[in-house]
Amino acid sequence: MAAVEDRRVRRTRAALRQAMVELVVERGYDRVTVRDVLDRADIGRSTFYAHYRDKDALFASCFEDLREGLQREMALLEGGRGGGPADPIKPISVIFEHAHRHPQIYRAVGTTHLHQMIFEVMRDHLCTHDDLRLPVDVAAEYHASALVGILGWWVRAGFPHGPAEMARMIRELTAGGLGHVTAP
Amino acid sequence: MAAVEDRRVRRTRAALRQAMVELVVERGYDRVTVRDVLDRADIGRSTFYAHYRDKDALFASCFEDLREGLQREMALLEGGRGGGPADPIKPISVIFEHAHRHPQIYRAVGTTHLHQMIFEVMRDHLCTHDDLRLPVDVAAEYHASALVGILGWWVRAGFPHGPAEMARMIRELTAGGLGHVTAP
DNA sequence: CCATAACCGAACACTCTGTTCGGAAGTGAA
């Protein structure tokens, strides 16, 4: 049992994922067909279905690595210091930098997947400060939605502001809310 | 040229819209087919395409009345007093009450349409206070996304909190941000 | 070298879409 799979498998999946991302960036998810992906990746039809159940499955797999990477960075941020949180806005800054470092894939990712991703990160982060005066889900949903909205806008607009400045703006906008949540 | 259209037209469109909303609530937009709508509404296939270009067009038409109603209420809110804004959170409260008054249709509306709707209302409202320290689009996108996220969560969860309390929570969460925006 | 696993591609059955057209039926006005 090979720990790393057959080279053919690796190449096939990589080609499919890359073709998928390219096409979604060019046309948007709805306007991409399985046939398009096959042609672009130069992969046989039956081969595709041997690897992925359908278009959605391939699309989802495109972001697994991405999500794992982001979660690793977030965990590293919290694990670094056992004490209090250094900066309540720092995680947001990390997200913006992450997006800025992977432009094309963030351009392709739909708001749904992005929301899922950010929401989990956000809720995990909020759960560490449980002195809330509001239901956790409400706060998490609120901040996650706001952040995803801004993030999507930022990506679509072609990164007009730089990640640090974006983080600063978010701080301005969430000052009251997150302050209430995270202040002692 | 009749100001009010032929009764058959009215009945046909009403049946199609109602069937569409019901089915979307039951299964979600992607899992509803034109055939499903036809069967539920008991309308012929060719008749459907005589009224709407495709599924999207029918879906969009389902929310035109809704959007107009909400915009009317918002306009009435600002037009009532010529002076300063009574309460920066009031518009949000209006939105929540509007959603609470039309549960099933808000349950069906996708986040995309909802976002479009809320964003316009939000930007119009923010534009009246132009002493911003941030780009208007950023602020509007931020608050609109947050609100739509919460609204969607609230609707999906079956209105667990009552519109007034929701508005209060939003006030808590946006206190800093909107304060900076609307304060003199 | 060779057993094995992966790939190919053509063919197939299926679902959904959007259009066409002649005939049936409802509608509003006279």
Added chain:
DNA sequence: TTCACTTCCGAACAGAGTGTTCGGTTATGG
């Protein structure tokens, strides 16, 4: 009530996309 007009029906059709099957071909790793 009559009647011209509009709308509706439904079957049929072409086209696009999906997901599966299967026998033959090719690359891989031991």
